[in-house]
């Protein structure tokens with residue numbers, strides 16, 4: 001029996017996904033992206049209504065990882081990408097908008113399993129290319145994506161209040 005399971009979310013999971021998303025963003029980026037903007041960013045990005053609308057959107061898939069007790073420990077947010085950024089090739093392209101594993105569950109293969117599920121899901125929907133945006137100053141994430149087969153193809157800004165961060169655009173052919 002695996003120590004975790006992965007399933008696709010429905011709108012009934014909106015509250016769980018909203019609190020998981022806010023918790024893992026804060027855990028990962030709270031130390032470098034402080035208040036007062038942090039609370040504003042969380043409210044804009046992870047209110048239950050915003051998350052419910054995203055889950056219901058055409059072309060969106062949210063995958064939730066739960067441990068054996070049913071606790072939410074990781075998630076991925078995928079969507080079809082009609083206008084990917086320059087440098088990203090492919091005819092039918094999907095974006096990984098968010099990808100987070102709880103700190104207590106990292107280093108046990110959860111991220112790799114979740115990413116493989118993203119690959120399968122995108123391929124089943126006819127995708128030939130996946131892309132994502134990641135902070136250049138998050139080497140743990142950039143290294144993980146490289147190990148999963150992504151490579152840097154460009155860069156893009158990340159807006160956090162008045163601050164403009166420098167992100168990599170990474171892509172992987174499926």
Ligand SMILES: CC(C)(COP(=O)(O)OP(=O)(O)OC[C@H]1O[C@@H](n2cnc3c(N)ncnc32)[C@H](O)[C@@H]1OP(=O)(O)O)[C@@H](O)C(=O)NCCC(=O)NCCS
Nearest residue numbers: 028099100101106107108109110111112133134140141144
């Ligand atoms: C980046 C991230 C998604 C990786 O997830 P993860 O679950 O830790 O990834 P994995 O466990 O699959 O792989 C990580 C490491 O654990 C190792 N590992 C995999 N399975 C393992 C197992 N069963 N036992 C021990 N180690 C294992 C992998 O080999 C890898 O090691 P390496 O870094 O030395 O190559 C995770 O660190 C994360 O969510 N970080 C914070 C959020 C974040 O930055 N998200 C990206 C935003 S753009």
